[in-house]
Amino acid sequence: AQSVTQPDIHITVSEGASLELRCNYSYGATPYLFWYVQSPGQGLQLLLKYFSGDTLVQGIKGFEAEFKRSQSSFNLRKPSVHWSDAAEYFCAVGSYSGGGADGLTFGKGTHLIIQP
């Protein structure tokens, strides 16, 4: 079965600093990968997705993520964070062969805190 690990439960970053949130997955075949963001009291919003092709994907709000097959990782990055980026971030992995969203597995989330 596939699994997703987000090693950092909390991360604190100063406003204007760069950010990297880690995501490692375990899956035997080619995965498809997502990053979602959840602001307080809100639902999850899709930041970006990887299906195939270019391993560096661009998303909304200035985020990007890089798929590294050799490291089974899909880390999320942003060059300069803003106070409005404070939120919970979820990585999710699914499989082409396993069907659709019923085979989507979410990580436990990383809580991002922005210091002034």
Place this chain on the structure above:
Amino acid sequence: NAGVTQTPKFQVLKTGQSMTLQCAQDMNHNSMYWYRQDPGMGLRLIYYSASEGTTDKGEVPNGYNVSRLNKREFSLRLESAAPSQTSVYFCASSRNLMVGTNSPLHFGNGTRLTVT
């Protein structure tokens, strides 16, 4: 531009009471889902509906029932609420079940349920 709408936003139940969580989407999506979110657990799929007229169990279906009322609406029912069902419940939809085919999930803002 409503997207996915959930009602109610908050609910407190006593053990043994029943209630129905409502969800509606206006994006003409075929597939709909119910997730629960618990601290440190990420999101777990309760039930999903690949298309109008079908429903299937997800990872944690026990204690819940669902109804796909029509293409727009997908409700979640707790027949006899238990404290273990205290959680935040999210409804989501996607164009079709195969999220790998550029059909990402769109989430509602959640229902916070407390069972005492």
